Amino acid sequence: MSALCLWAGAAWGASITFNMALPVHEGGYVLREQFMYMKIADDPTLLQRDMRVSGVMSVLGYGMTPDFALFGMLPRFDKRLGMAMGGQDLTHRTSGVGDLTLLGR
Secondary structure, three states, X not given: OHHHHHHHOOOOOOOOOOXXXXXXXXXXXXXXXXXXXXXXXXXXXXXXXXXXXXXXXXXXXXXXXXXXXXXXXEEEEEEEEEEEEOOEEEEEEEEEEOOOEEEEO
């Protein structure tokens, strides 16, 4: 098997994500929204941690030429962490827009 891998030579490639696989024709747009939710609760320790994260990933693609499309991805998250400490219930919450990611294919 290793001889076959050495015989094949070097292979170059890039990761294929769902966003990169979206077809976009020249001059056309594609918009994709993805909702995410994560919950970690029922902590058996004395801290009784409860974490909840919800978010939306917005992806907009534009076909610049028949062979090149430009994509922009912008996440928005709402994060909440609750725990019991010293007989008190503490909650920390943050929300906002993440970093814009631009990529082309």
